[in-house]
Amino acid sequence: MKKLLTAFLVLLFAAPLFAQTADEGYSRPLADVLQSIEKQFHIQFKYDKKMIDGKQLQGADWRIRPWSLEKTLQAVLSPFDYTYVMDHGKYKVKAYEYARTTDEEGKEFLDYLKTLYNDKDSWEKRKAELKSCMREALRFPALVPAKPDSKVILTPKRKYDGYTVENFAIETLPSVYVCGSIYKPLKMKGKCPVMLNPNGHFGDGRYRADQQKRCAMEARMGIIAADWDLFAWGESLLQFDGTMHRISAAQSIQTLNTTRVLDYLLTMKEADPKRVGITGGSGGGSMTMLVSAIDDRITLSIPVVMLSSHFNGGCPCESGMPTHLCGNRTNNAEVAAMFAPKPLLAITDGGDWSSTVPTLEYPFLQRTYGFYGAESQVEDTHFPAEGHDYGFSKRKAMYEFVAKHFGLNINVLKDASGAFDESKVTIEKEPQMYAFGPKGENLPANAIKGKEALMAMLKKVGF
Template identity: 55%
Template sequence: MTSRTARCLVVVIFYLFSINIVSAQSGNTDNQYRKPLLQVLKDIETRFGVKIKYSDPQVKDKWVNYADWRFRTNVDQTLDNVLKPLDMKVNKEKDKVYKLKEYEYNRWDVKDGWAYLDTLATKYNDVASWEKRKALIKPQLYEALLLSPLPAKPNSKPIITPKRVFDGYTIENIAIEIMPGLYINGSLYKPLNYKGKIPVVLSPDGHWEKQRFRADCQTRCAMIAKMGAMAFSYDLFAWGESMLQFKYEDHRRSLAQTVQTLGGIRILDYFTSLKETDTARIGISGGSGAGSHSILMTAMDARIKLSAPVVAMSSYFYGGCPCESGMPIHFCAGGTNNVELAAMAAPRPQLIVSDGGDWTAETPQHDFPYLQKMYGYYGLSNKVENVHFPTEKHDFGVNKRTALYDFLIKNFKLNATAVKDKTGKYDESKVTIEPETALYVFGDKGQNLPKNAIIGFESLKKLFPNFKD
């Protein structure tokens, strides 16, 4: 080797060594020009003059490959380019203010969701073939949720707080032990005066701020009670008062779906055991993530005779949280989706409430006609209804509540005059909105949490030995 060749080789080696040092210092050991997500978001804020809201756990240990090459001339395209590979997205709260979504599965294109639903529909063409399909799906749902067989039911009695009396209704808070040391909490709204057997409407809460303690949630349940039915408002897993036992982050784990489903089953066990419950009139209605829960519960449990999922059902969106689709329920029977699961309610009355501001925007065009066809197999197309609000957004607002009230009054024969004014409009003004702590089962500081209560996700996993993260 000549001295000149040797010198050239040294220069090349030194150059490559220098590149490796720079790459290692910047995280680019594989030449992917990676940057921490936190830094990229700050760069976006600076370049486009916007504010992006996020929490530390959302951005911790997340990296963006080819970060600088993902920038475009507008902020929306840039955010999409940066976040989509991480299965993340932002919501625009107002001009120049964005909020990073904590978790959301990639949504399908509308046409892809519709095409898949059409494919599922080729598996049946009458009541007999559809009932055969249902018989295939249902047991596999229990298996997918690790609920086959169902866990043994604790012998403990529900924990019930003293009753509070209001204008035409009462409230008492209830905790039910669904597995040893595992509790589901809620508040029971009941008519002040009633005779004989009365309906029950399970009212799970969705992914909204302040959980079941929100004014609109309290209003809805109180109005149902004033009409003459019991309304049981309950927490999702690791949500609301359940956070005495678990962290908020635990709600974003797949086992949340199993616990919520088992909770719904145990709630049904409790209410069907009460002498005042009319078991022929048991319904369920929840919004958003609780709407997905309502669809699943109705598909799995025949004791539910009426369902009303609100701003939830879609053929191109499977739910933005593991509590909706974390367990493999959508892979049952060769694959299914939330619209086919909703069809399993047939021929029981069902109300689908949708709006123009979320993934239910296209419901009237394709998904609802599919449900009408399915109910038509039973000659009961009129038993499924869709109330669509094209100019509204993702909430359980007054118009959506009104649609639910109408549906319950018609199908459960409730007392409309008890909740309407002289002009025939619903009057929610006589509902008392309680402070959040009044709706707690275990005291305003959790001081009454049972001694056997399990704490933390690791303790929960021990109750489900077949669960794998």
Template identity: 45%
Template sequence: MTIKSGIICYIIGIASAIAQPNPDRPDLCQGAYFTEEEGAKALQTFASTYHDKASWEARASLIRKGIREGMQLPARPQFAPLKPIRHSLRTMDGYTVENVAFESLPGLFVTGNLYRPINATGKAAGILCPHGHAPNQDARFLEQAQQRCATLARMGAVVFVYDMLGYGDSKQCDHKISKALTLQALNGIRSLDFLTSLPEVDTTRIGVSGESGGGTQTFLLTALDSRVKVSVPVVMVSSYFFGGCVCESGMPIHKRPTHQASNVELAALAAPRPMLLISDGKDWTRHTPEVEFPYVQNIYGYYGAKDRVKNVHLPNEGHDYGPSKRAAAYRFLAEYLKLDLNRVLKDGKIDETPNKILTPTDLQVFTSEHPRPADAVVGDEAVLALLN
């Protein structure tokens, strides 16, 4: 990501933060729903409801149920067969890239790019890379996304980066469709299905990492699907900020008739699976070392697993998935997914220079030669009808 695009994304995030809460929807917790002080105090209130592993797991069960019911997630989603579309395989320096689509719900396609290591021996770890918001809705094509996927593939992982609704090739409905939260959760689950269906992937070594809105997708998917073994939500886990977009907080997953929760507890549902919180000093994660991280670490302590949750805080940085944030993620994912960090080190530092940044045209899934399938459902109302 360039400095300019990073600033734009940060301004978009701040604009979302100050636009809430929403007086017309008292059941929703959106944007900066709490003040910073209220967010920290809320964590103290939440913590008073449990005191050991058993009581935490009772609350965790309540929170998971609240997520599912709040986003109206079907108990048994009526997924279509995957029927993957794969084309335009390119061989790079230590990895390959190809353009991929597959069905989620009937007629709704997940679109993205699959990065794979060259000369891998044995089964490979699999990593999903959801992305955050961007002003041009081409976040999958940004340098920060391509660098992350290419480097992880060079380390030995099979990596799939996929579009948010309305982004990239996923233009079957608007991004801010009313049930975007549900649809993106289902697409995330289906992306796990695709990744774990690949014969070269070790299904016991699955990770997820995304930034901002992709960070929200990361901790929600980790909470909902036990196949995720390692979680790295970047610049998103906050005690007072709940996500500024409808795709993150547009449905009542935090405030339920039975309880109130925040994204800190939603992220803590990963326990005791390894999780790295990456935070910075210029957005809503500025207090992570003093507020959010100790709260989550306490929960991990109930499992005797405090060492499995870590925080890398970058006080002089802002809201992105830049080089230092990626370096922290690479080291954590290498440790817990058994990747070969040495493949991407030069003089002891992460070296991304072998990666080639491709154009959006190179990475596009649906083209004149590879058109979107004729049975694709198009339009907000038609896509929402798939959930009925």
């Protein structure tokens, strides 16, 4: 009897797994649990220690599913509202993001959407529902009637090799301005296509060299092209500090800015309303897909490094308003599909969330375009070895697609050897591109400043 008692006591105190009881919740430090998962599944975690230290996980060992790493991570991280992404071969633990899921969930999402429509009629019904809801989600019924009557502010033109540039400022909401630049062909003959170039979250904003090259090359090809600042970026900082870029209303304001820029461009007698394109990278790609879906004036769309079924854009300026909750949930692949049957080129790469497009989102787009017998109107140019940018190779793909569908002479952009040549583009310094002067000295007197003034104005117009 004494030997049995001794053996029981050894088991009780030597095996920590069984030292806990259900009453204690089988609690273990989260850091210890993650170490156990690393050993069991032969992986590595990456995380901010502040997120993990001091956290206790109830029912810890019961949450580990030895047959599924994915289900294990979901069970272990979800109690803390954490999730994970792959980061250079490691599983990075991070706070839950409403705009981002996994590749696998993206596939499940698209498979679900396919059950909602199987032909043109059922898809058109779904598309109409989404379009109406998105405009409501952006509060456009309230914002659109508030268009001010002020004239567009224009600076003198600068003439370069084959194109001109002038800066503009448009009052898109009462006392709120958007500033940008218009690039035009040096010699305009007949009607010219129009191209919108919404900016993304790249360093130096719209003033960076690759953005200037893109717009200037479009103009040299015969297009009236425009780009403009993100809300609370660039000259918008004269009115609102950078923190305001991440308020939910930024998505509505930026979408309205895009439509107001197009309103202005189409007032030009040289503009061809039958050839209206839009292209942007990253956050500009999000804007490209959204505006293409809700504004029937767009006739050609090129979202760059942004198309995805599992990422809707991490900035509130892309997904802060409930546009992706429309139709009992949608995603950017379906938003892009709303452009069918008009010409759409997705430009994607292997270094970000658009890496799955060739095998996942592009077939979904082809299916939707197939409802119209228009599969040839949608393309994907994929750069598996490239990353998240609107680099030279991606611009070349855009130039070719635009020239083909707008009936333009692509050869004017090439050198004697037949290679694309951007060397004739003059890269301006940032102050040259300001609409309100080098120091903002020409900011209109009625311009409001700060978050409180903006919120009061939005409330006044019914936002």
